[in-house]
Amino acid sequence: MSQRPPQPSARRSAVYLLDQVLGEGRLMSDLIASGALDRLDPADRARAQRLANDTLRGMDRADRLLKRHLRKPPPLHVFNILRLGTVELCNGGDAHGVVNDLVGLIGGHKRYGNLKGLINAVLRNMADGAGRSWNDLRLPRLRKWLRDPLVQAWGGGAVGAMEKAHFAGAPLDLTAKGDPAALAAQLDGTLLPTGSVRLSDAGQVSALPGYDAGDWWVQDAAAAMPARVLAAQPGETVLDMCAAPGGKTLQLAAAGADVTALDLSERRMERVRENLARCGLSATCVTGDALEHSGGPYDAILLDAPCSATGTIRRHPDLPYAKDGSEFGALIELQSAMLDHALSLLKPGGRLVFCTCSLLPDEGECQVDEALARHPGLSVDRAAVADLPGVDPAWITEEGGLRLRPDYWPDLGGMDGFYIACLRV
Numbered sequence: 001m002s003q004r005p006p007q008p009s010a011r012r013s014a015v016y017l018l019d020q021v022l023g024e025g026r027l028m029s030d031l032i033a034s035g036a037l038d039r040l041d042p043a044d045r046a047r048a049q050r051l052a053n054d055t056l057r058g059m060d061r062a063d064r065l066l067k068r069h070l071r072k073p074p075p076l077h078v079f080n081i082l083r084l085g086t087v088e089l090c091n092g093g094d095a096h097g098v099v100n101d102l103v104g105l106i107g108g109h110k111r112y113g114n115l116k117g118l119i120n121a122v123l124r125n126m127a128d129g130a131g132r133s134w135n136d137l138r139l140p141r142l143r144k145w146l147r148d149p150l151v152q153a154w155g156g157g158a159v160g161a162m163e164k165a166h167f168a169g170a171p172l173d174l175t176a177k178g179d180p181a182a183l184a185a186q187l188d189g190t191l192l193p194t195g196s197v198r199l200s201d202a203g204q205v206s207a208l209p210g211y212d213a214g215d216w217w218v219q220d221a222a223a224a225m226p227a228r229v230l231a232a233q234p235g236e237t238v239l240d241m242c243a244a245p246g247g248k249t250l251q252l253a254a255a256g257a258d259v260t261a262l263d264l265s266e267r268r269m270e271r272v273r274e275n276l277a278r279c280g281l282s283a284t285c286v287t288g289d290a291l292e293h294s295g296g297p298y299d300a301i302l303l304d305a306p307c308s309a310t311g312t313i314r315r316h317p318d319l320p321y322a323k324d325g326s327e328f329g330a331l332i333e334l335q336s337a338m339l340d341h342a343l344s345l346l347k348p349g350g351r352l353v354f355c356t357c358s359l360l361p362d363e364g365e366c367q368v369d370e371a372l373a374r375h376p377g378l379s380v381d382r383a384a385v386a387d388l389p390g391v392d393p394a395w396i397t398e399e400g401g402l403r404l405r406p407d408y409w410p411d412l413g414g415m416d417g418f419y420i421a422c423l424r425v
């Protein structure tokens with residue numbers, strides 16, 4: 001009888017994720033969705049993700065330290081083991097456990113088993129104090145392909161503050177189905193000025209009280225703002241045009257609107273159905289291309305368009321490594337085609353909330369400026385964003401949208417980058 005291969009450890013799986021992100025340009029979310037961590041139990045799955053994310057956040061520093069101990073860069077797989085070990089040790093990991101586990105991991109490798117001595121020597125050195133200068137090293141910087149356009153848009157000081165937020169990572173934010181103050185009290189969380197509930201040390205999400213009952217869903221505080229701007233009313237017909245995995249659909253349905261959730265991806269649409277079922281909410285789920293959708297006309301539309309996702313780097317530090325910006329031109333064109341089509345599906349007097357989780361003005365402010373030029377009679381509803389609780393007047397843009405950035409709320413733990421505007425026909 002053939003034996004099943006042994007279950008991989010969290011560290012081995014984290015190194016696999018790093019190899020794929022840094023070697024193959026794959027996104028961690030895609031790897032996980034296609035089953036990369038399926039053989040781990042939930043706790044190890046969370047640990048593998050955390051280890052890979054921590055390593056990517058600290059990689060710039062780890063590489064600086066490792067350079068002092070390596071005559072030449074080792075093969076990527078070996079380098080990634082050293083990076084992961086260095087970051088764990090510099091973050092206070094147990095030296096004995098980390099070094100032994102990683103030496104064991106390379107020891108069994110067919111091709112690089114002979115580099116066991118190198119891993120052992122370098123990581124022991126790190127554990128014996130070479131990593132002490134970790135906190136004195138430069139704050140990890142964004143990669144040049146992304147840093148340059150962001151500096152041009154927001155200035156060097158703001159980008160430095162964003163990098164600080166990226167390095168710190170993100171707390172867990174929840175949107176309450178009912179009263180957010182009561183949820184914050186129940187989970188010992190912080191009620192944020194905009195109405196989300198923030199947990200600083202959450203652990204396994206599905207083990208938190210209220211998860212099975214569907215009392216809340218995970219959604220960054222910034223990501224919860226577009227549906228608040230749309231302010232759907234009970235009975236209104238609302239199209240959520242790019243809906244999956246469904247955080248905003250849940251908000252619209254919880255407000256009592258008659259929601260149609262549309263998405264191109266059937267696999268991702270399945271997540272919307274699961275989320276609706278868990279939270280006891282309903283929406284009509286349609287799998288299809290937004291550009292060909294012919295339903296409506298609708299009272300209101302939420303267009304959370306596919307974008308560079310550069311606003312989510314706190315939670316997805318793999319993004320700057322897996323991407324190089326080459327796809328962004330096509331995304332910008334798709335966003336403006338979707339925006340035009342969405343406007344054609346509105347009732348007279350209807351409203352459209354356009355948003356992207358991007359830090360690039362081309363995917364936000366510029367899209368709205370250009371839509372206003374293309375559509376005479378279209379206007380921006382500045383009050384829809386300015387009058388919301390918790391919105392700082394400094395976040396309102398010239399054309400009347402809302403610009404959110406990871407360096408905002410530095411004392412509360414930051415927020416995702418987002419652009420949001422409410423357009424009226």
Ligand SMILES: C[S@@+](CC[C@H](N)C(=O)[O-])C[C@H]1O[C@@H](n2cnc3c(N)ncnc32)[C@H](O)[C@@H]1O
Nearest residue numbers: 242243244245246247248263264265289290304
């Ligand atoms: C930013 S995500 C949406 C996140 C979602 N609104 C939420 O809050 O959970 C963008 C979505 O657009 C979908 N998408 C991409 N191209 C599309 C198209 N042509 N038509 C419909 N959906 C599309 C993707 O599958 C993806 O789920």
